[in-house]
Amino acid sequence: MIVDSVILNAKAYLKGQITDCCIAIEEGIIHKIGKETQMPNADQKINLHSRLLVLPGLIDTHVHLRDEGKAYKEDFTSGTSAAAAGGFTTVLDMPNNTPITMSAQTLRNRIETAQRRIVVNTGFYSEFPQTLPEIKEIANQGAVGFKLFMGDQIGGVNIDDNTAITEALKATTEVKLPVAIHAEDHTLLATNEAKLKQAKKTAPADYLRAHTKEVERVAVERIIKLSAKTEAQLHFCHISTKEGVATITEAKKTQKNITCEVTPNHLMLSNEEVERYGALAIMAPPLRDRLEVEALWQSVNEGLVDTFGSDHAPHTLEEKQANNIWEVKAGIPGLEVTLPLMLTMVKKGKLCLEQVVSHLAENPAQIYGLTDRGYLKAGQAADLTIVDYQNPFKIDASKFKSKAKFSPYNGWEVNGKPVKTIVGGQIVYEENEVVAKGGTGKIVRGGAR
Numbered sequence: 294m295i296v297d298s299v300i301l302n303a304k305a306y307l308k309g310q311i312t313d314c315c316i317a318i319e320e321g322i323i324h325k326i327g328k329e330t331q332m333p334n335a336d337q338k339i340n341l342h343s344r345l346l347v348l349p350g351l352i353d354t355h356v357h358l359r360d361e362g363k364a365y366k367e368d369f370t371s372g373t374s375a376a377a378a379g380g381f382t383t384v385l386d387m388p389n390n391t392p393i394t395m396s397a398q399t400l401r402n403r404i405e406t407a408q409r410r411i412v413v414n415t416g417f418y419s420e421f422p423q424t425l426p427e428i429k430e431i432a433n434q435g436a437v438g439f440k441l442f443m444g445d446q447i448g449g450v451n452i453d454d455n456t457a458i459t460e461a462l463k464a465t466t467e468v469k470l471p472v473a474i475h476a477e478d479h480t481l482l483a484t485n486e487a488k489l490k491q492a493k494k495t496a497p498a499d500y501l502r503a504h505t506k507e508v509e510r511v512a513v514e515r516i517i518k519l520s521a522k523t524e525a526q527l528h529f530c531h532i533s534t535k536e537g538v539a540t541i542t543e544a545k546k547t548q549k550n551i552t553c554e555v556t557p558n559h560l561m562l563s564n565e566e567v568e569r570y571g572a573l574a575i576m577a578p579p580l581r582d583r584l585e586v587e588a589l590w591q592s593v594n595e596g597l598v599d600t601f602g603s604d605h606a607p608h609t610l611e612e613k614q615a616n617n618i619w620e621v622k623a624g625i626p627g628l629e630v631t632l633p634l635m636l637t638m639v640k641k642g643k644l645c646l647e648q649v650v651s652h653l654a655e656n657p658a659q660i661y662g663l664t665d666r667g668y669l670k671a672g673q674a675a676d677l678t679i680v681d682y683q684n685p686f687k688i689d690a691s692k693f694k695s696k697a698k699f700s701p702y703n704g705w706e707v708n709g710k711p712v713k714t715i716v717g718g719q720i721v722y723e724e725n726e727v728v729a730k731g732g733t734g735k736i737v738r739g740g741a742r
């Protein structure tokens with residue numbers, strides 16, 4: 294037999310261990326992993342010279358790819374190029390777009406636009422639609438999950454209406470799709486904001502005063518309570534406080550199907566960066582103080598966190614630089630820094646490699662039902678993240694593939710540069726460049742459809 298390609302002299306992450314091996318790939322699938330003598334002949338040989346680490350293709354379940362009406366911030370080409378450059382082979386796209394992804398039609402249009410442009414595999418969330426029957430239509434159209442923004446009215450379900458939210462959660466159990474939650478309580482947030490605005494407070498620090506820890510806790514508590522009778526699958530996005538994680542951990546004891554994500558930003562940065570960089574470092578939820586950051590690390594190390602998501606949220610520099618903090622767009626690009634930041638923490642002994650792989654590949658695959666991804670083994674999709682873990686490098690935001698070429702991490706020295714990214718058996722990124730055509734990535738559909 295002659296297979297499409299064989300990767301030689303890999304140091305691959307197999308069953309929790311780094312193993313010297315070779316990987317044969319045929320028709321986009323991992324055909325065999327073994328010694329060189331066990332490898333079939335191949336059309337293409339990729340020799341890693343026992344220097345590079347091979348991880349299962351990473352999955353970022355929290356990415357804002359924008360495009361359509363927000364293509365000036367990011368489009369499917371630039372966003373999935375940033376993913377490839379960051380070592381991500383699959384990304385899940387958030388629905389707060391223009392138009393908002395919240396119907397079968399808007400989802401269909403989005404998939405059609407993305408299809409020929411994506412260089413990594415891409416799945417799509419939908420906001421809740423205006424009517425319950427549409428939940429099934431959206432699921433049939435291939436959504437990977439629903440998103441509920443609790444901080445602001447975005448989707449079709451009134452976020453002040455407990456009954457409506459409960460009904461929507463129930464409907465997701467029928468289509469067996471998870472619900473990703475942005476847990477910030479909009480009532481509390483709006484009250485805090487109104488007070489600060491009235492007092493003419495417009496500085497970056499005032500944004501932090503509005504988005505308090507309580508804002509997160511109240512939203513987490515509320516949605517857990519509402520979901521208790523529904524058996525809905527909840528995945529909490531970007532939890533930023535120890536108390537948030539603790540509330541979720543407590544709920545996990547009685548409710549199965551609850552998981553949570555932390556972003557590298559809330560682990561690597563603190564409100565000191567808001568003092569240093571001002572509005573550039575504004576995101577929702579915001580950066581917390583050093584004590585809280587340490588407490589969040591403790592939660593990670595106690596095994597209470599399930600995934601790392603980049604919350605890649607590109608904006609233009611102009612949008613980040615408005616004078617009045619209430620007009621600044623929240624969020625920063627994350628796809629091209631997440632893996633190096635997390636691997637640097639492994640080097641520093643703050644994390645172990647097992648956590649990086651479980652939180653960026655295995656658990657995301659499991660939570661979103663992507664059963665053919667997340668692990669390096671025969672039969673899985675040939676999605677591989679190949680990393681230089683030895684040589685440190687400097688983050689250079691001006692070289693980002695993302696349209697958002699700024700970062701509070703600019704100039705940081707880190708370890709773990711993605712050097713080759715393979716999607717469905719094809720090299721999509723190597724030597725700092727995207728080398729695949731748009732359309733090399735495939736549309737990922739939810740619920741193993």
Ligand code: DOR
Nearest residue numbers: 357475576577606623624
């Ligand atoms: O910082 C954020 N940016 N938080 C969100 O919830 C939305 C996101 C965005 O879309 O820019």
Ligand code: ZN
Nearest residue numbers: 475530531577
């Ligand atoms: Zn969010």
Ligand code: ZN
Nearest residue numbers: 355387604606
């Ligand atoms: Zn987000």
